[in-house]
Amino acid sequence: MYASKIVEKAKSFIGVKENPPSSNDVVFNRNYYGRIVRGSAYPWCVTFIWDVFRLAGASTLFYNGQKTAYCPTLEGWGRSQGLVVGKNSGTDGDIVLYDFKGRGEATHAGIIEKNNLDGSYTTIEGNTGINSDENGGTVMRRVRNTSVIRCIIRPKYLQEPVNTTKTPNTIKEVQEYLNEKLKGNLSIDGSFGPLTNKALIMYWQSVVGSGLSVDGSFGPKSQAAASMNNLKKGDKEELVRIMQMALICRGYSLKPYGADGSFGPASETVLKSFQRYNRLSVDGICGRKTWIALLK
Template structure:
């Protein structure tokens, strides 16, 4: 069924999976999507939604591979929010420039506005390209916003009273940037085939 609970069940079942070999971006989600050896956080999210029969046809029938595409898609459909709900697609911005660097799935919401998310291609010390599926605790200051899919049983917001209705400002103690300045350019080059699979494996 296309429910938030089923999505969380699928995503949670993937926790612990790691790309192989480490640092290659080679993984089963990229194989499924047809675009392997590229950063795969968005592909992981797409995989989970496809598994519950609620694909996100953002760039293809299977989903999307570039985070900013997901942000635009949800915004254009009026499905973009700043209050977290379980099952939301959460987009992160590490540098405070308004561009999504990473994406995951909201598993739970805390009263202070922080969340527990399940994310693909993350890791301790490398938030955006860490090579594993993990549960991560995320604070509001790095959250760009939430895309809300049309589940058959929407989950009520747990934090509407405590979350702002405008984009979250950057807090004084912001999480350290863990992506290089040319991250988006390199990612786009790889997604459109600017670099060969052979080069990506090196």
């Protein structure tokens, strides 16, 4: 099952409400318990998620195909299965658990629709509302800051089919490429601002791997990883494309080839110009100092 299918199924229920209000009588609870249930003992943010996975034909991806309606139990399962990812690393289809009041345990849950790349997520949640985040009685699309997130669980989805995009040749095309790869929401405005730079770093971190947090911060750990990922003429890999996209964002032209992932003579010439301007060693090798200048 693809994460996109779970998100689409969750979106189809936006606007569904319990009836009567404040009763917890809702279709997701009826499906979960097999009968009509009402009262404060039956909150339904987790039963909503359970039902979404069930109706999408992916029950085994949620709590190993078993039932739970309790946020802490869901969190315990995610941690025991090694499915928890960093709070800044969430993407579409991930299950997000919240602790709004700092109680030390999860009290609400939802499904991430997209990472907004600004420290927030757009989510789809059951039993939420404008007047009560965790007991609002409605399926809604919400925007949540990472500060209220307790953990993020990533079910074992199949890898999404690759959508081929044209080779980036402009900042707008770089932004489109990053949106596709990160399932992000960058504005396609052709301006190399902080959010585009952050997304570029996040994509670099995700490609490098090595246990890096995909947080968009090019700190000491990322800089150390950069020293182990030198690029030179003749290399062909996604890191080359990231280097090329960074050069494009910094105002250097790679036309007609663009960010094609191939480190040829044209890329070497442009990289040397970048190094010369930034008073780096003009060796045509993208090493630690050059990576820092490109991404930090």
